[in-house]
Amino acid sequence: MQNVKNPIRLARAVMEKTEHILLVGEGAGAFADEVGVPRASLDELVTPAAIQEWETYKKYHVSTDSTEAYNIMQIVHEGFCE
Numbered sequence: 001m002q003n004v005k006n007p008i009r010l011a012r013a014v015m016e017k018t019e020h021i022l023l024v025g026e027g028a029g030a031f032a033d034e035v036g037v038p039r040a041s042l043d044e045l046v047t048p049a050a051i052q053e054w055e056t057y058k059k060y061h062v063s064t065d066s067t068e069a070y071n072i073m074q075i076v077h078e079g080f081c082e
Contacts, residue, residue: 001028005040013037 001024004010013035014023023031032039 001032003039003042003045004032005038005044010035010037 001007001010010032014020014031017035018031
């Protein structure tokens with residue numbers, strides 16, 4: 001599920017309030033809303049360090065921090081930014 005402020009809280013709610021072990025897609029979003037797990041905007045999820053890492057990668061095609069680079073590349077791949 002994307003854009004969840006606290007994914008651990010959502011996972012715990014799935015475990016405690018349903019018979020499922022996994023929820024995905026629109027159903028996961030509806031369940032998050034139902035149990036009161038807040039959504040997060042993209043600005044809240046992408047750190048300034050991740051943006052800087054992405055800019056460095058785009059310019060030099062080299063990563064300085066593989067974790068930050070992976071996170072921002074995943075967001076770009078999913079179409080959230082260019």
